[in-house]
Amino acid sequence: MKGIDQRVTEFEHQLRKAGLRMTQQRRLILRVLAEADDHPDAKGIFTRAFVHDPTLSLSTVYRTMKLLETQGAIERHAFEDGVSRYEHADQAHHDHLIDIETGKVIEFSSPEIEELQAKIAAKLGYEIVRHKLELYGRKLGGKTRRRRPGA
Amino acid sequence: MKGIDQRVTEFEHQLRKAGLRMTQQRRLILRVLAEADDHPDAKGIFTRAFVHDPTLSLSTVYRTMKLLETQGAIERHAFEDGVSRYEHADQAHHDHLIDIETGKVIEFSSPEIEELQAKIAAKLGYEIVRHKLELYGRKLGGKTRRRRPGA
DNA sequence: AACGCAGTTGCGAATGAATTGCGATAAGGC
DNA sequence: GCCTTATCGCAATTCATTCGCAACTGCGTT
Numbered sequence: 001m002k003g004i005d006q007r008v009t010e011f012e013h014q015l016r017k018a019g020l021r022m023t024q025q026r027r028l029i030l031r032v033l034a035e036a037d038d039h040p041d042a043k044g045i046f047t048r049a050f051v052h053d054p055t056l057s058l059s060t061v062y063r064t065m066k067l068l069e070t071q072g073a074i075e076r077h078a079f080e081d082g083v084s085r086y087e088h089a090d091q092a093h094h095d096h097l098i099d100i101e102t103g104k105v106i107e108f109s110s111p112e113i114e115e116l117q118a119k120i121a122a123k124l125g126y127e128i129v130r131h132k133l134e135l136y137g138r139k140l141g142g143k144t145r146r147r148r149p150g151a
Numbered sequence: 152m153k154g155i156d157q158r159v160t161e162f163e164h165q166l167r168k169a170g171l172r173m174t175q176q177r178r179l180i181l182r183v184l185a186e187a188d189d190h191p192d193a194k195g196i197f198t199r200a201f202v203h204d205p206t207l208s209l210s211t212v213y214r215t216m217k218l219l220e221t222q223g224a225i226e227r228h229a230f231e232d233g234v235s236r237y238e239h240a241d242q243a244h245h246d247h248l249i250d251i252e253t254g255k256v257i258e259f260s261s262p263e264i265e266e267l268q269a270k271i272a273a274k275l276g277y278e279i280v281r282h283k284l285e286l287y288g289r290k291l292g293g294k295t296r297r298r299r300p301g302a
Numbered sequence: 303a304a305c306g307c308a309g310t311t312g313c314g315a316a317t318g319a320a321t322t323g324c325g326a327t328a329a330g331g332c
Numbered sequence: 333g334c335c336t337t338a339t340c341g342c343a344a345t346t347c348a349t350t351c352g353c354a355a356c357t358g359c360g361t362t
Contacts, residue, residue: 021329021338042320057341062320078229083319097272100280108275113267117286120261121248126288129251133284135268137277172309172358193349208312213349233320234348 004034007090011073018071028053029064030073039077039085039105079105079134095133155185158241162224169222179204180215181224190228190236190256230256230285246284 008030012022032048033040040048046061065086068074075089079098094109113133121128159181163173183199184191191199197212216237219225226240230249236256245260264284272279 016330019338023329023339025340055341059321059342060340063322063339066321078231080229097275097277099277106275106277108271110267110271113264113271116261116264116267117284120259120264121286121288122291124248124257124259125291126248126250126257126286127291128286128288131284131286133268133282135272135277135279135282137272137279140273140276140278167359170309174310174358176311206312210313210350211311214310217350 004031007034007088011071014071014073020067024053025049025056025060026064026067028056029061030068033068033074033086033088036087039079039087041083041085043083045086077132080136095135097135097137099139100136101138155182158185158239162222165222165224171218175204176207176211177215177218179207180212181219184219184225184237184239187238190230190238192234192236194234196237228283231287246286248286248288250290251287252289 008027011030015022015026028049029045032045036045036048042058042061042065045065046056046058049056049061065074065076065084068086069076073089074086077085077087077096079085079096081103092109094107095113097106097108098104099106114131117131118128159178162177162181166173166177179200180196183196187196187199193209193212193216196216197207197209200207200212216225216227216235219237220227224240225237228236228238228247230236230247232254243260245258246264248257248259249255250257265282268282269279
């Protein structure tokens with residue numbers, strides 16, 4: 001995993017290049033995002049950041065999320081709960097499987113599916129710019145399926 | 152294609168069974184939906200219906216959409232424009248390709264992708280309850296690709 | 303054909319996520 | 333350190349959707 005500080009520094013350069021500034025607030029929000037291993041929404045990010053800086057405002061979080069998104073530093077998702085959820089974008093593309101009972105989000109990726117998508121789009125006369133694939137499911141079997149120690 | 156009147160009647164029976172009523176408003180909205188070949192949002196449905204009954208209110212459209220959805224008569228989609236869009240659900244399952252330039256929605260289905268999805272979910276210990284696949288793309292080639300008269 | 307009662311409606315107010323206007327503040331090039 | 337201007341905090345605003353409530357209307361019953 002890429003270091004958090006490194007990621008912050010990279011983004012700072014990116015901002016500078018665009019004539020923008022690296023502020024305390026942005027640094028803090030970036031840190032919160034980098035430390036998150038889930039997909040928090042704006043309020044969630046605000047809450048976590050607020051602990052470290054009680055002067056931070058929710059508007060700033062929203063503004064920063066929009067900025068980060070247009071800069072390509074994060075991805076915004078709209079799952080079925082109606083709010084926008086975010087995750088940092090320095091990792092490889094992946095899709096999501098959402099546990100409809102717990103709301104837990106599991107990431108996965110499938111080159112085969114991507115390939116089929118491209119093929120379908122091409123057949124319809126389109127090229128895919130981006131896509132969204134969300135699977136909503138429930139855990140199999142009463143007892144949690146346990147992996148065999150070697151499989 | 153199933154007749155509109157037939158569809159309305161079917162739904163009326165479905166309502167009766169649930170102790171609900173077939174009202175003028177519901178009949179009208181149902182008709183508008185059945186005649187729509189696109190994916191209108193609440194306001195769009197309201198506008199089309201309002202022509203036939205200027206006493207109709209937007210709240211009623213929203214309420215009816217929710218009812219129709221829980222009754223399984225329509226499907227609700229949340230594409231990237233932030234509003235809920237609807238389509239009647241009497242047809243086979245399909246996914247959507249959205250033209251990012253025109254907003255046009257094209258329907259398609261791919262058993263191969265569905266199969267892969269199930270396989271992936273199973274590998275993660277899940278069974279899929281439903282899924283959402285949206286492709287966002289732009290039309291290929293400067294000139295509109297024309298189908299050969301026989302292909 | 304009239305009755306009655308619960309399901310429905312229209313209206314306006316309320317909600318909640320996200321955005322914005324504005325005066326105050328602070329980043330960072332000089 | 334200074335100055336320009338991007339950014340911030342706050343309150344007010346927007347926009348989709350929902351809700352409260354009194355009036356109304358399906359529709360099974362008499």
